[in-house]
Amino acid sequence: MRRLILLRHAKSDWPAGIVDPERPLAQRGRAAAPMVGSYMAAQDLVPDRVLVSPARRTRETWELVAPALPSTVTVQSEPRLYEAGVTRILTVLREQPRAVQSLMLVGHNPGLEDIADVLTDQGPAATRSQMAEKFPTGALAIIDLPIDDWAEVTPQTGRLDRFVTPRSLMLEM
Numbered sequence: 001m002r003r004l005i006l007l008r009h010a011k012s013d014w015p016a017g018i019v020d021p022e023r024p025l026a027q028r029g030r031a032a033a034p035m036v037g038s039y040m041a042a043q044d045l046v047p048d049r050v051l052v053s054p055a056r057r058t059r060e061t062w063e064l065v066a067p068a069l070p071s072t073v074t075v076q077s078e079p080r081l082y083e084a085g086v087t088r089i090l091t092v093l094r095e096q097p098r099a100v101q102s103l104m105l106v107g108h109n110p111g112l113e114d115i116a117d118v119l120t121d122q123g124p125a126a127t128r129s130q131m132a133e134k135f136p137t138g139a140l141a142i143i144d145l146p147i148d149d150w151a152e153v154t155p156q157t158g159r160l161d162r163f164v165t166p167r168s169l170m171l172e173m
Contacts, residue, residue: 002145004093004119004158005047005104006112007036007065010138010166012057021082025060032138032166033061037068039169045142047104049074051092053081058106061138065106081107089115096150103150109135116141116160119153123160131163138166 010029018024025033040046046069052062054077062075080088089111096103105112113135120128120143131141142161147153 002100002147002150002153003047003102003161004143004145005040005045005102006116006141006143007061007104007106008109008112008135008137008139009053009055009057009061009106010036010064012137021055023055023057025057025064029057029061029137030064032169033064034068035166035169036138036140036164037065039164040065040140041068045140046070047073047102049076049096049100049102050104050106051076051078051081052106053077053084053108054079055082055108058082058108062106078105081105081111083108084111086111086114086118090118090153093153094151098149100150112141116143118155119143119145119158120160121156122158127163128160131160136165136167140164 010033011026012023012029013026050073052058080092141163143158144161145158
């Protein structure tokens, strides 16, 4: 069994004159990301490995999530996650070492939303419906895959364990 954790970057800003890869987080994103990290820690959602898109907003999101998690988590920049579609994300997943049980991707839409949809065909109906409706900034999808090796990842084999948004975390407070 493998676990895939998908985190869409937190809410970003659109400053004039800044190219897309260098867009920073907005204040709302800087407030939401640590809440997601706290949730992950409280739920024992600790990945073995984290792959982060090189975009500034994804790096900043991870930097605000990371303090809540153990410092032993392996983190790597993964350029292929920037503007990645399903095919490229599947390639990245299938290349992961067998020793990695739990993998987290910190990336962007539409890629993360699309890969979550492609991989999952099981899980609570209401949760799957919520995720299909909208995968907002800062959203966290937890997908369990009944495979022994990442090379075996195929569409429609995963189970959506949960889907959490910054808004849902604020409502719990």
